[in-house]
Amino acid sequence: MNEILKMKAKELKTKICSGELKSVDAVKACFERVREAEPKVKAFLKLNEEQSLKQAEDVDNKLKTGAKCGQLEGVPIAIKDNIMVKGETMTSASKYLEKYISPYDAMVIEKLKDAGAIFVGRTNMDEFAMGGSTETSAYQKTANPWDIERIPGGSSGGSAAAVASGMVPFALGSDTGGSIRQPAGFCGVVGYKPSYGLISRYGACALASSFDQIGTFAKNVTDAALLTSVIAGKDYRDPVCEPNERIDYANDIDNPDALKMLKIGIPKQQVDYKTDSEISKYFNDAISKMKLEGAEIVEIDVPAYKYVPALYKVIMCAEVSANIATFDGIRYGYRSPNGINLNDEYAKSRAESLGYEVKKRILFGTYVLGAKNYRRCYRQAQKVRTLLINQITEAYKKCDFIFSPATLQMPIKFGETLPEECDIFLTAANLAGLPGITVPCSFTSTGMPMGVHFMGSRFSDAKLFIAARAFEKISGFDANKRPVF
Amino acid sequence: MSKYETVIGLEVHMQINTKSKVFCECSTQFGAKPNANTCVVCASQPGAIPILNKKAVEAIVKTGLALDFTINKQCAFARKQYFYPDVPKNYQITQSEPPLCSKGKLAINVGGKEKVVNITRIHLEEDAGKLVHEIGGRKLDYSLLDLNRASVGLMELVTEPELSSPGEALAFLTELKNIVEYLGTSECSMEEGKMRCDVNVSIRPIGQKELGTRVEIKNMNSISGVRDAIAYEVERQAEALKSGGKLAQETRLWEAEEGITKSMRTKEGALDYRYFPEPDLVPFDLPDSFIEDLKKQLPELPKIKKERFIKGYGLSEYDANYLISTRTIANYYEDSLRFLQDKKAAAKPIANWISTELNAKLNASKIDISESPVSSQNLAKLVSLILSGVISGKIAKTIFEEMYEKSSDPEVIVKEKGLMQISDESAIIKICEEVIAESPKAVAEFKAGKERAIGAIVGLVMKKSKGQANPQLVNKILLEKLKS
Numbered sequence: 001m002n003e004i005l006k007m008k009a010k011e012l013k014t015k016i017c018s019g020e021l022k023s024v025d026a027v028k029a030c031f032e033r034v035r036e037a038e039p040k041v042k043a044f045l046k047l048n049e050e051q052s053l054k055q056a057e058d059v060d061n062k063l064k065t066g067a068k069c070g071q072l073e074g075v076p077i078a079i080k081d082n083i084m085v086k087g088e089t090m091t092s093a094s095k096y097l098e099k100y101i102s103p104y105d106a107m108v109i110e111k112l113k114d115a116g117a118i119f120v121g122r123t124n125m126d127e128f129a130m131g132g133s134t135e136t137s138a139y140q141k142t143a144n145p146w147d148i149e150r151i152p153g154g155s156s157g158g159s160a161a162a163v164a165s166g167m168v169p170f171a172l173g174s175d176t177g178g179s180i181r182q183p184a185g186f187c188g189v190v191g192y193k194p195s196y197g198l199i200s201r202y203g204a205c206a207l208a209s210s211f212d213q214i215g216t217f218a219k220n221v222t223d224a225a226l227l228t229s230v231i232a233g234k235d236y237r238d239p240v241c242e243p244n245e246r247i248d249y250a251n252d253i254d255n256p257d258a259l260k261m262l263k264i265g266i267p268k269q270q271v272d273y274k275t276d277s278e279i280s281k282y283f284n285d286a287i288s289k290m291k292l293e294g295a296e297i298v299e300i301d302v303p304a305y306k307y308v309p310a311l312y313k314v315i316m317c318a319e320v321s322a323n324i325a326t327f328d329g330i331r332y333g334y335r336s337p338n339g340i341n342l343n344d345e346y347a348k349s350r351a352e353s354l355g356y357e358v359k360k361r362i363l364f365g366t367y368v369l370g371a372k373n374y375r376r377c378y379r380q381a382q383k384v385r386t387l388l389i390n391q392i393t394e395a396y397k398k399c400d401f402i403f404s405p406a407t408l409q410m411p412i413k414f415g416e417t418l419p420e421e422c423d424i425f426l427t428a429a430n431l432a433g434l435p436g437i438t439v440p441c442s443f444t445s446t447g448m449p450m451g452v453h454f455m456g457s458r459f460s461d462a463k464l465f466i467a468a469r470a471f472e473k474i475s476g477f478d479a480n481k482r483p484v485f
Numbered sequence: 486m487s488k489y490e491t492v493i494g495l496e497v498h499m500q501i502n503t504k505s506k507v508f509c510e511c512s513t514q515f516g517a518k519p520n521a522n523t524c525v526v527c528a529s530q531p532g533a534i535p536i537l538n539k540k541a542v543e544a545i546v547k548t549g550l551a552l553d554f555t556i557n558k559q560c561a562f563a564r565k566q567y568f569y570p571d572v573p574k575n576y577q578i579t580q581s582e583p584p585l586c587s588k589g590k591l592a593i594n595v596g597g598k599e600k601v602v603n604i605t606r607i608h609l610e611e612d613a614g615k616l617v618h619e620i621g622g623r624k625l626d627y628s629l630l631d632l633n634r635a636s637v638g639l640m641e642l643v644t645e646p647e648l649s650s651p652g653e654a655l656a657f658l659t660e661l662k663n664i665v666e667y668l669g670t671s672e673c674s675m676e677e678g679k680m681r682c683d684v685n686v687s688i689r690p691i692g693q694k695e696l697g698t699r700v701e702i703k704n705m706n707s708i709s710g711v712r713d714a715i716a717y718e719v720e721r722q723a724e725a726l727k728s729g730g731k732l733a734q735e736t737r738l739w740e741a742e743e744g745i746t747k748s749m750r751t752k753e754g755a756l757d758y759r760y761f762p763e764p765d766l767v768p769f770d771l772p773d774s775f776i777e778d779l780k781k782q783l784p785e786l787p788k789i790k791k792e793r794f795i796k797g798y799g800l801s802e803y804d805a806n807y808l809i810s811t812r813t814i815a816n817y818y819e820d821s822l823r824f825l826q827d828k829k830a831a832a833k834p835i836a837n838w839i840s841t842e843l844n845a846k847l848n849a850s851k852i853d854i855s856e857s858p859v860s861s862q863n864l865a866k867l868v869s870l871i872l873s874g875v876i877s878g879k880i881a882k883t884i885f886e887e888m889y890e891k892s893s894d895p896e897v898i899v900k901e902k903g904l905m906q907i908s909d910e911s912a913i914i915k916i917c918e919e920v921i922a923e924s925p926k927a928v929a930e931f932k933a934g935k936e937r938a939i940g941a942i943v944g945l946v947m948k949k950s951k952g953q954a955n956p957q958l959v960n961k962i963l964l965e966k967l968k969s
Contacts (some may be wrong), residue, residue, distance in 0.1 A: 084532045092531070104525055106532060203532040210764035238534050240767055319764055322564050325575035326529045330630070346568055369566075369759035378761060 004029040006480055009075050009169040009223040010250065016074040019063060023056035023074025023118065030076045030120055033167045036485045040148050042140045043162040045081050045091060047121040052076065055118045070116030071230050077112065078162045078171035081122040082129055083214065084203040085109050092205045093137035094127045096327050096334045096353040106203020107238070108172060108214050108231040115230045120168060123158030127355045128324065129179055129207045131155050132418060136357040141414060144186060145483040146448050150411040153183030156217070160187040163217045164449075166482045170218040170227050176207045177312055178426030180215045181438040181453060185406025188440045188449025188477075190468070192216050192224045195459045196433030197242040199228075200235030208319040211430040219479055221439060221469040225249035228461070242459075249465050258470035260294035265399030269305040273421050275408045279450050282442040283405045286452050289474050300395040300402065304388040308424040311388070312431060314368050314381035321365025324358065389432045396457045401467055406438040406451035425453055435461045437468045440477045449477070489688040489726070491719050492696055493654055494646035495711075497661065498639050499671035500612065500679040501544045507611050507638030508535035508578060515677060519617075519631040527636035529573035534765050537562075541638035542585065544670035545609050546771070547779050548640060549586030551668055551786055552604060556776055557583040561768035562609075566759045570630055571614040579641075581760050584608035591664070592788075593656040602657055603645040612637040640671065646685065646696065651715040658682060658708045663787055667812045675707050682711050686718045688726070697722070698732035702746055704739045714739040718746050790815055798822075798832035807840045813855040814839065824865035827872070834868050842882070846889050858892040859885070867895040875899065876906050880952055908955045910962065913946075916954065917962050920945045931967055939963060 004012070004026055015021035031049050038044060059074040079085065082092040084102035086109075091097045105113065112119075126136040134142045134157025142157045144150040145165035152161040156173030160183035163171050173180040175193035184191020193215040204214050214231065218224040229249045235241045266287070275283075287297055329335035329349030336352050339345025354362075368377035395402065404425035412418055429436035436455040443449055454471070456464040472479075506513055509526035525533040542560060549556050563581040586607040593600055614635035616628045642661070648654050662673045662680065673680040682705055687697035702718055705711045717739075722732055737746040762768070785793070787809040794805040808818045818839055825831040839854075843864070847854055867884060870876045876884065876899060884895050884904065899905060907913060920942060921928055927945075930938040939960075946959045 090531065097531070100531070103530060202534055205531040208764075237536060239536050239765065318761055322566055322576050322761070325566065325568065326573060328568065328575055330570045331528060331573060332530070342570070366759065369761050371757045371759075374761070
């Protein structure tokens, strides 16, 4: 494999800026790898080879004149297909938006453009990010690069698979209930979801507004932190985006003493869930390794974990039912030619263009918000959400991070069903607005990667990166190992 | 009819007077080209997020403060879901519980009796766009969507069912409109759709406690239309009950041209709006200082202004009522007074000029006083000219005509045309002597004891002086001459 693809994004950027490496060569290397891997992985819905090379050339020419070098100057990146890039299609992997062209840039895209990043392609996902396997995409199934008969996870499966197979150094995803961190775990890459409000959601196609966050995929923690530094920050166009100083998360990320005295909380509830035996084994190994580095392991008690799947489903579906309502065939998107009156046109436009999972969630969300069900379903779920948040807040009095396997099961084959508690420790972060990061931990006996997950308190993102980076160094995971095609 | 009593509640929507929409940065300008005032937020493109306009919250809180409301500090929004093409998100962002303002009141005066009407709430929400089904009278076989109005801020005010006649509803809306216009928080024009009113009407036998079957009426486009619709509906309901019929709980549309209400939909088809908290706009508390500052900014409201006009300027209740009837008239009045030195002396004549001459002209040309061709300063000058005796009241009326036609300055007119009143005795004596010489018949009559004949002689003097002679002086001099 091309040496360029083994470089960290940070290194790439430095070399491009110093003229040691051409951006064109970095982009070419990506597309060489695309030609090897993509026919089997199918991570991309759209690839912009010509345009990327042109952009890379422009970067190289610009740098020759001694122009200022952006934070990600000339570095290739993949974008999940639910983030708006002006003038480009944005399908959210739905037939409804097949021909939709973004009229504007998402805030993260504005920032990436300013930083000089090169968008090589749009990655596959579950339709409107609804799913955990990328199988609900209306266009194609993405394979797990480590075993192409298995799912990459989802909903950001395309981004995870693209990074895992080495087609791009990093990628953007979105995470509503684990949609970055679960596929990162399944594919053996770093996947990070920020604290709710750290990164503007402006321009990310909404799934469940109170959980949605844009986040990052990378081969290593430092690159994920670097990318986060570029896209994080206050944006008045997203009112939940909170004021914060511009932080360089990648700077000072290497702290040799990071694990010393760190209190790692392990939920007592973990044993209540069926966990893959190898995942358990490597997870316990990970705990031992951190202990050796001086971390203190404490047990924490969050009884409300057991409600996570139910309350996530109720609140998420409720918000979905309202957010997806705008896709009515009137102003843009698919319009059925068969409608005989307004209501019929609504019904047929939606029936003919939305997938099964989307319809199921709309129906369920509509049900839980109905006048007869609101109190016992939606409001009850919000109360339990508060309970969960309170219990987690209490737990953070005893520990710095909550540590768990990224997923409790290994990726399944296409068509199989994951147990719904598979990623409850990830979803809890969305319900409580907390930052979480999946770090690859080990390869199992079948050669598949497994990951672990650190969850921090709200806006402890910088510390979270430092802890994750410290673990990465002792995990023993070979980040240079690449799937073979 | 007399054995029933009427129960009326109003739901009033007023477009909030802000430069930009309530949840995006688009302009609210009326009359722009279709869809010119739209953006990714109000046209609901994927990934767009609403942002709250602080000015809209201010307008609601101000209105609430002026109507004795309790201001709820928590500012929280909800999604009200229903499918219709003029609501691009297919939900409307509105407020459920709590609204920004709870429990207010407004005093109305009908037939000299004051009544305090309790108002349940005022909340903030966004307006819908507009569907166009015809162009220039030509019916289209498709519909066009104009989203210029989508997401313009609205305040919705809901009264308790305490009004008991069409006249009370009229008085309530007139008074409300007046106060809101004083506050400047809405332009309140029903004709432009900036104020809309839905009415709930029911009747019940006098003495019965339970309310009768409620009918909602929509589609009135003037305050008098609201009154007429209620009057019609009360009669229709009474007729139905008298003939042994039953009333349906329904929504009816007012057809202004026919002067009747028509059934639109019955309650069975009622929608479940599936309200839930708006996750994009996290609830927050209004700071106390925010509310305090708005309290300080409240302008003088009509009631207080009226008292001040009566006490301070010695105006009659009638004059004061006329002057405070709109904010623009009151402003015009006070602006005029500001230009005058002796306000006490000028207060009454200025009031008279506004309520009679100016009002008549403005009505005839359908112009609001704020756009009056006669500026408040020019009216002040005119009255000042009269008070200082430079011109007579009669000449003033002629001057006023020209002031209205050409927006001209009365001092300039007087100078250019030489219309100054003649108070120079020698000049008047000369004219009087001439007239006496020219009118032997009238002089003879007067001398024969017919004192009224002097009127004709005065008239001739005035005519000869082109109306400029000071009438008091003319009288005095003529009497002296004729009696000597």
